[in-house]
Amino acid sequence: MNFDFSDEAKELGEQARKLLAEKAGTGPARKAMADGAPAMDAGLWKEISELGWTAARVPEAHGGLGLSVEEVAQLAEAAGGSLATVPLVSTLLATEALVLAGTEAQQAKWLPGIASGEVIATVAWSEPGAVNPANVKTVAKGGALSGVKQPVADLPVAHVAIVAAAGADGPQLYIVDLKGADTATVETVDLVRRHGKLTLNNTPAEALGDAGDYQDWLDRAAIILAYEAIGTAQAAMAMSVDYAKTRVAFGQKIGRYQSVKHKCADMYIKLELARAHALHGVAMIGTNGAELRQAAAAARVASLDALAFCAEENVQLHGGIGFTWESDCQFYYRRNRALVAALGPRGWWADRLVRALEQRNRAAA
Amino acid sequence: MDFNDTPQEAEYRATVRAWLEDNASEYRDPPAESWKLPEFIARSKAWQAKKHAAGYTGITWPKMFGGQGLTPMHSIIYGQEEGRWHVPQGLYSIGLGMCIPTVFTHGNPEVIQRYVPKALLGEEVWCQLFSEPAAGSDLAGIRTKAVKDGDEWVIDGQKVWTSFAHASDFGIVVCRTDPNMPKHKGLTMFIVNMKAPGVTVKGIKQMSGGSDFNEVFFDGVRVQDSHRLGEVGNGWKVALTTLMHERLAVGGKPRYAPGYETLMKLAKGVEAPDGSPAIGASDVRQKIAQTYINDQGIKLTQMRALSALSKGQVPGPEQSISKVVVAKTMQDLASFALDLSGGDGFVAGSDADPELAKLQGSYLGSAGLRIAGGTDEILRNIIAERVLGLPGDMRPDKDTPFNQAVPV
Incomplete structure (x- = not known):
């Protein structure tokens, strides 16, 4: 049995965490939060592109490294933990869609630029009034889309968007070149990551795969985002544990109190459950396993549970100082909302998990 | 990633599977009615002897103690395969999983020679006598005392939550041998004969209606000094090695529990x-x-x-x-x-x-x-302290002589 990341993937993750610990983190995140700050850290983007992070998943034929989703997961976790102000996860999510469902021509058009870092990509499924990925109102007609997509992560810096819209057989993905598209910045609860509004008014778009591919992409996106959530939750937990080791109250380190200690243990428990399911998802992608849908939904739900708990209890554990603007607690607390908005709420994914289990039972019967 | 055995693991699994097919056929289905204790013990002993003859006992133990000298993976594979059958299980898990490894780690050669082979063969059943009414989560707070008398020790006190005490021939018992020392320092471990004069075993009826545990009373029970495990006063460290030998639980949820x-x-x-x-x-x-x-x-x-x-x-x-x-x-x-x-x-x-x-x-x-x-609370302490590195709880009695500690 080999239920673990490859040594190569772990090594890339280690390298990514190290670099981002140095170049990103809560300090740069705070700068990005200021009025008039640039929408991304262009210097860091150049550096990580040169290191091949955006090329990881791109096939070699299109200028990439042709690596597996294991490497993508490691990068997403590192990005999540560092709050890095680069559109890495958005680009990884879009890349996954192109690699999964793109025609040769579509891949040849977009993937080389993504691999080199010149093209920034994002995905847009959320809409005003839509609370789950099955419910899209944007319509496709004659090679064009009409509708409104928001909030779209990293839209203000992106060159291309992978857009979910209602096709003939249900929701599916489309490629929209953002050159000349109607985009605007949207304020969100997350003050660090930029989001936008994409207004589609008979905007030219190319279908990317079919309705089945959309469902498959949702599984993959859920797993990649689970790793971003895990990285973010892990950072919040580390902040709590560090504080519990140093803060003194009633004559002792607060980490000696069981109410504090058990809170930290519960953070760890939720994180490890999320890691188990997320790794299951990665394994299912790698082996074309039959349990991909249930693994992906479980990873999504468990990682959102872990992140919400770690981010919320991290503020609580810090007490009053944790509630101040100056404290770094708010970054994880706010990012929690961004990651829920990124692919739909816990409840919808829990239901998708049960539907996958029912489907499996029917198939076995 | 893959979920497959390595070639060596697959080979071992195939051998185990074939052996079980040939030898466990009467246990293909669960028993129509759960076995009464005498039948359970008889079946457990017969099954253990069969396994022993085939080389499926003490899989990870060193060969010098009668084991097979194989890896934890071999033991896990055997457990997974055996778990597909409804063979009698549990009578030896504490004895062979925890007690006997403590005996061969800390016992003298004569004691090892006398007890280990018979335990592995399943002829003699062992229990572990640690918890007491006033020492559960706080195990080092035990009060059962052992007093030296010539070449023997005399044990008085009470243990509780002892699984299979009523079916056991021997046990390992941790006792307080020096109440003038701080709680962790005055303990010593012994092998005790469960049939010796002065040992009384009483079943405990649980709120669930079952009776899986016992109380064990010691009233002037005599133990040879040769049956001491480890140095006098070193019982806490010996007890920790016992707990470390607790086998890797593979199943997670109990096999028949609803999910x-x-x-x-x-x-x-x-x-x-x-x-x-x-x-x-x-x-x-x-x-x-x-x-x-x-x-x-x-x-x-x-x-x-x-x-x-x-x-x-x-x-x-x-x-x-x-x-x-x-x-x-x-x-x-x-x-x-x-x-x-x-x-x-x-x-x-x-x-x-x-x-x-x-x-x-x-x-x-x-x-x-x-x-x-381990209660939910103690397990959370362990995660917080050993995994996350948080400081331990304040323990006001930690460095005080046991007989002078006053609750704060």
């Missing part, structure tokens, strides 16, 4: 408040998802540990979350499912639906599982 599948089945036949099948109700589906995430999450976490073992590495600390998740999930699932069943879930005994009776058993039993082998 998310139970709830999925049940909810099809029960009505939601609006009269539709409960399987469509949002709260039911959320509970199914949560139960899957917890139980399957623990299974997957254990697979991470197995992968490390398979590569000859030491598993990470993630395994420490298993019991604290499994026990509470069992309780929550059973409670939710019984809620859903209304009055039917309350009717018990011969009037009960068998599936609901299982859930009732799980509801009652899980309350004990949350305590046995």
Whole structure:
């Protein structure tokens, strides 16, 4: 049995965490939060592109490294933990869609630029009034889309968007070149990551795969985002544990109190459950396993549970100082909302998990 | 990544599987009625002897103690394969899993020669005498005393929660030999004959109705100094090696305990408040998802540990979350499912639906599982302190002589 990341993937993750610990983190995140700050850290983007992070998943034929989703997961976790102000996860999510469902021509058009870092990509499924990925109102007609997509992560810096819209057989993905598209910045609860509004008014778009591919992409996106959530939750937990080791109250380190200690243990428990399911998802992608849908939904739900708990209890554990603007607690607390908005709420994914289990039972019967 | 055996593992598994096919055929199905104790013991002994002859006992033990000298993976593979059969299980898990490794680690050569082979063969059953009425989570607070008398020790006191004491021939018992020392320092471990004069075993009836444990009373029980395990005053360290030998639990949720599948089945036949099948109700589906995430999450976490073992590495600390998740999930699932069943879930005994009776058993039993082998609270302490590196609780009695410690 080999239920673990490859040594190569772990090594890339280690390298990514190290670099981002140095170049990103809560300090740069705070700068990005200021009025008039640039929408991304262009210097860091150049550096990580040169290191091949955006090329990881791109096939070699299109200028990439042709690596597996294991490497993508490691990068997403590192990005999540560092709050890095680069559109890495958005680009990884879009890349996954192109690699999964793109025609040769579509891949040849977009993937080389993504691999080199010149093209920034994002995905847009959320809409005003839509609370789950099955419910899209944007319509496709004659090679064009009409509708409104928001909030779209990293839209203000992106060159291309992978857009979910209602096709003939249900929701599916489309490629929209953002050159000349109607985009605007949207304020969100997350003050660090930029989001936008994409207004589609008979905007030219190319279908990317079919309705089945959309469902498959949702599984993959859920797993990649689970790793971003895990990285973010892990950072919040580390902040709590560090504080519990140093803060003194009633004559002792607060980490000696069981109410504090058990809170930290519960953070760890939720994180490890999320890691188990997320790794299951990665394994299912790698082996074309039959349990991909249930693994992906479980990873999504468990990682959102872990992140919400770690981010919320991290503020609580810090007490009053944790509630101040100056404290770094708010970054994880706010990012929690961004990651829920990124692919739909816990409840919808829990239901998708049960539907996958029912489907499996029917198939076995 | 893959979920397959290595070629060596696959070969061992095939050998084990073939042997079980040839030798375990009478245990293909669960017994129609659960065995009474004498039959359980007789069957356990016969099965252990059969395994022993075939080389499936002491799989990870050194060869010099009669073991097979193989890896934890071999032991796990054997356990997985044996787990597909309904062979008698449990009589030797504490003796061979914890007591005897302590005997061969700390005992003198004569003692090892006398006890280890018979234990491995299954002729003699062992129990572990650690917990006391006033020392459960705080194990080092035990009061059972042993006083030196010539070449012997005299033991007086009481132990509790001793599994299979009533079926045991011997036990390892941790005693206080010097109450003038701080609590962890004045302890010593001995081998005790459970049939010796002065040993009284009394069954405990649990709130679930079952009787899995005993109280054991020691009244002037005499033990040879040669039956001491480790140095005088070193009993705490010896006890820790016993606990370290606790085998890697592979199953997660107890084998027959209801899980998310139970709830999925049940909810099809029960009505939601609006009269539709409960399987469509949002709260039911959320509970199914949560139960899957917890139980399957623990299974997957254990697979991470197995992968490390398979590569000859030491598993990470993630395994420490298993019991604290499994026990509470069992309780929550059973409670939710019984809620859903209304009055039917309350009717018990011969009037009960068998599936609901299982859930009732799980509801009652899980309350004990949350305590046995480390309470939820102690397990969270362990995660926080050993995995996350948080400081230990304040222990005002830690450095005070045991007989002078006053509760604060």
